[in-house]
Amino acid sequence: MRIGIHAGSWYDNDVELLRNKIEKALSQSEETPTLYLKYIVVPHAGYTYSLKTASAAFRMVDVTKINTVFILGPSHHLTIRGCGLDRFKYLKTPLGELQVDTDITQKLLKQDGFVEISRRDSEQEHSIEMQLPILKHLLNTGGVNHVKIVPILVGFMDHHHLDIAGMFYTQALKESFSGSLKVMQETLFVLSSDFCHFGRRFGFTRTGYESYRIPLCEAIKKLDFDGIRHILRHDLDGFIRYLKHTQNTICGRYPIELLLKLISISDMELDSRVLSYTQSNECTGINDFSVSYCAIAGVQDRDEGSG
Numbered sequence: 595m596r597i598g599i600h601a602g603s604w605y606d607n608d609v610e611l612l613r614n615k616i617e618k619a620l621s622q623s624e625e626t627p628t629l630y631l632k633y634i635v636v637p638h639a640g641y642t643y644s645l646k647t648a649s650a651a652f653r654m655v656d657v658t659k660i661n662t663v664f665i666l667g668p669s670h671h672l673t674i675r676g677c678g679l680d681r682f683k684y685l686k687t688p689l690g691e692l693q694v695d696t697d698i699t700q701k702l703l704k705q706d707g708f709v710e711i712s713r714r715d716s717e718q719e720h721s722i723e724m725q726l727p728i729l730k731h732l733l734n735t736g737g738v739n740h741v742k743i744v745p746i747l748v749g750f751m752d753h754h755h756l757d758i759a760g761m762f763y764t765q766a767l768k769e770s771f772s773g774s775l776k777v778m779q780e781t782l783f784v785l786s787s788d789f790c791h792f793g794r795r796f797g798f799t800r801t802g803y804e805s806y807r808i809p810l811c812e813a814i815k816k817l818d819f820d821g822i823r824h825i826l827r828h829d830l831d832g833f834i835r836y837l838k839h840t841q842n843t844i845c846g847r848y849p850i851e852l853l854l855k856l857i858s859i860s861d862m863e864l865d866s867r868v869l870s871y872t873q874s875n876e877c878t879g880i881n882d883f884s885v886s887y888c889a890i891a892g893v894q895d896r897d898e899g900s901g
Contacts, residue, residue, distance in 0.1 A: 595691070596682040598726065599717050604640040605727055609688050615641065616731045619649035625869060627656035630894045632864060633783035633853060635825070635846075637887035638667065638724040643874045644788075644887045645728075650870035651889035652728050657736040660782045662695055663729065664744045666849035667721030667786035674749030676707040676758055677852075680716040685743060689730040695742035702746075707758035711747065719747060721786040721846070729784070748849040756830075759855035785853055785890075787846020789818045793883025798843045811876040811884070817842055818871070818886050825890060826866045830854035863895035 606612040634651035637644035669678065679699045685692040702708045717723075722745045733741055751758070792798055792814050803813035821842055824833035830851060837847055844850070857864060868890055875884040 595684040595686050596680065596713075597686050597717055598688070598723050600720050600723055601688055604720065604724065606641075607688050612688050612727060613731060615645065616649070616728055619645045620653050622646060623650045623653040623869075625650055625653040628654055628893060629656050629659040631655060631782060631891060632862070632894050633785060633892040635785040635787055635850065635888065635890035636725065637788050637889075638721045638786045639788060639874070639885060639887065643885070647870045647872050647887040647889050648728060651891050652732060654869075654891050655732055655782065657732045657738045657741060659780070660741055661780040662698070662742055662744060663782045663784060664746065665722050665725055665784045665786065666746050666748050666852060667719065668846045668849055669719060669747045669749050670721065670845065671718050672711060672715045672747070672749075674709060674711070674747065676709060676749055676751070676755055677702070677762075678709050678711040678715075678747040678749060679703055679745070680711050680713065682713075682716065685726055685745065687727045687730045689727055689734060692726055692730055692743050695744050698744050702762070705761045707755065707761060722747070725784050725786055748852055751848045751851055756851060756855045759852055759859060762852070762856065783853060785846060785849050787844060787850060789821075789842070789844050789886035789888050790814050791843040791845070791885050792877055794880060795883050796843055798841070799880040802840060809876070810878055810882075811873060814873065814877065814884065814886060815871065818888065822868060822888060822890070825850060825854070826868070828854055828857045828864065828866065830858060864892040865895065866890060866892040
């Protein structure tokens with residue numbers, strides 16, 4: 595069983611406190627659950643900073659209509675090329691356990707581009723862990739216990755490595771993307787990513803908007819949204835060019851690139867939109883620092899497959 599080592603520091607270990615904080619954050623969102631939801635992009639910082647933003651996206655999840663949740667997170671500590679999976683069968687949270695879909699993880703580990711990672715490396719990574727308590731809370735409140743999780747660490751990917759998406763698609767997702775509308779409703783992707791990490795402590799102090807007479811925090815937002823627009827258009831090549839040009843410190847760039855690749859393979863029509871955008875601090879100078887958080891949701895065209 596994978597232990598949540600950030601419980602008690604990045605989020606509460608006390609069941610009642612954690613449940614109440616998650617419920618409060620979810621209740622502050624005006625979004626409603628939809629069975630047409632296909633993916634969400636959510637932050638992975640400590641809940642003090644990012645829970646409200648993440649909840650705007652999780653509020654759209656209808657757990658009664660899904661069977662499998664793929665959580666794609668970046669690797670902050672382990673250098674890998676391609677995708678990493680562990681062999682855990684269960685993921686522990688203070689609110690209860692989540693079951694891993696080991697049929698899928700074992701199938702993927704047999705494919706080129708997917709590598710096994712150790713227990714320690716898996717547990718040290720927070721990008722996937724931070725999504726688990728919120729998801730478990732939704733399952734608990736919905737009275738759902740059949741949903742299984744596929745946690746995947748996404749490492750460095752160039753155009754060659756993005757071909758992994760083809761194998762990923764054919765081995766595990768073919769039915770989810772090209773099958774009936776009912777089958778497509780049963781799979782959800784959770785993309786774990788923060789956006790701009792700004793300041794000297796992150797080694798990033800240029801927004802490209804220095805000549806504009808706007809507050810620094812607004813310049814950071816403009817920088818982020820220049821990239822977010824490519825995500826909303828599902829423009830993989832544009833997103834890669836944007837990152838090369840700006841060097842924006844989006845830690846979940848590779849999970850996002852993998853999702854955009856999968857969308858292009860599927861030819862599925864999605865309407866993607868921003869639900870929430872916040873910053874941990876309003877920077878006024880390069881000696882300040884902040885991390886940006888964004889919640890994005892991709893909803894399937896309701897007419898697709900209805901005939």
